[in-house]
Amino acid sequence: MIKEMERLAAGMENGLIDRRRDLHRCPEAAWTEFRTASMVAAALSAAGYAVRLGEDVVCRESMLDVPTEEELAAHMERAVAQGGDPDLIARMAGGLTGVIGELTCGDGPVVALRFDMDANDLDEACDQDHRPCREGFASINPGVMHACGHDGHVAVGLGVAELLAQLKDRLNGTVRLIFQPGEEGVRGAGPMVDAGALDGVDYLLGGHIGFRAPRTGQLVCGVGGFLATTKFDAAFTGVAAHAGAAPEQGRNALLAAASAALNLHAIPRHGQGASRISVGVLNAGQGRNVVPPNALIKGETRGETTEINDCMFDRAKEVLAGAAQMYGVDLALTEVGRSVSGQSDPELAALVRRAAEGMDFFAPADILDALDLRGSEDFALMLAEVQSRGGLGAYLMLGSDLAAGHHNARFDFDERCLAPGVALFARCVLDCMELPGRV
Incomplete structure (x- = not known):
């Protein structure tokens, strides 16, 4: 046959x-x-x-x-x-x-x-x-x-x-x-x-x-x-202000996103198996003399097992929320893709x-x-x-x-x-x- x-x-x-x-x-x-x-x-x-x-x-x-x-x-x-x-x-x-x-x-x-x-x-x-x-x-x-x-x-x-x-x-x-x-x-x-x-x-x-x-x-x-993997978009929304005359009136979304990007990569790898985290895109700001009111991170976590990936994503959410709080900006986190281990x-x-x-x-x-x-x-x-x-x-x-x-x-x-x-x-x-x- x-x-x-x-x-x-x-x-x-x-x-x-x-x-x-x-x-x-x-x-x-x-x-x-x-x-x-x-x-x-x-x-x-x-x-x-x-x-x-x-x-x-x-x-x-x-x-x-x-x-x-x-x-x-x-x-x-x-x-x-x-x-x-x-x-x-x-x-x-x-x-x-x-x-x-x-x-x-x-x-x-x-x-x-x-x-x-x-x-x-x-x-x-x-x-x-x-x-x-x-x-x-x-x-x-x-x-x-x-x-x-x-x-x-x-x-x-x-x-x-x-x-x-x-x-x-x-x-x-x-x-x-x-x-x-x-x-x-x-x-x-x-x-x-x-x-x-x-x-x-x-x-x-x-x-x-x-x-x-x-x-x-x-x-x-x-x-x-x-x-296993989770794909996410993290949108930071701050407040625009004159970067020279009144920077204290602004809330800097770019700095929040930059801090988050660095600290996402600082999350410890998982001891029970392979784990990954990646920030693939960071877009922010509108002009050189404007306190950046917006920023977007596109990132992902991965894990050898679904449990490891879930742990990495939970830590990622903590980092993103902490960066937003530190800079006084709002965070909107959207899950845009997911799969399990197998x-x-x-x-x-x-x-x-x-x-x-x-x-x-x-x-x-x-x-x-x-x-x-x-x-x-x-x-x-x-x-x-x-x-x-x-x-x-x-x-x-x-x-x-x-x-x-x-x-x-x-x-x-x-x-x-x-x-x-x-x-x-x-x-x-x-x-x-x-x-x-x-x-």
């Missing part, structure tokens, strides 16, 4: 590459994936899947760091202009850009696969040394780029959908394909979990191109070491290994059982949801040669990994359907 899947997937290769390049050319950031999601929904429907989208799969109340209504409207217009389906896009108003496709094939376990869709807030390199530019599929959307391979993830996910639809008569159970918005900034998984996207799931698989598998033909079967289940990782060992694409020496992510991914929220109900989950890394690192303006991956990725995920679905239900 695996050889047949490899053959069928190989026949899709040109279409997979074309789809990936189309998505790469028209990237969309978190909560604005209107064109991408409409194309996903249309393709799933054409393949015979029951499709749910909009409020049926995204809990509006759980969404974090959503663009303004005006920004969302502009992105919807752009998506239609770039070929998105206007009727489907209208159903996603408000940034509800998640999509689920389900193929029911009789009694058996529910096997879910998750694929993220969003791009990065980044301008893509625009010179002839960069292959997407040279070959005409670089981003046409200013300030947005697929610099993390999610265009490839969507292409693989739709390839899996089409391949499994061809094999429907051999399936025993339900395939649920989850196309998630807003992975960057860990914003999209939580609202889909809260909307019930993982209800009844026995087995969950997700994955990533490259990252900890930076060579074509490599495979990590079960990624662990997901760092580990793949060894039993499911072993199933991935067995499937890969039957494929010609993966050399035995390049198949690794496990590696730690050493970063954050909101797939961990979905993983935790399934595991809490008795199901199993695993996250794999599909190896690829890379032109540059992830989130780099010159990022590009080896498209030879796409067809084997389709075959591997499809084979894993069939193998999971031979296992007993768990939920």
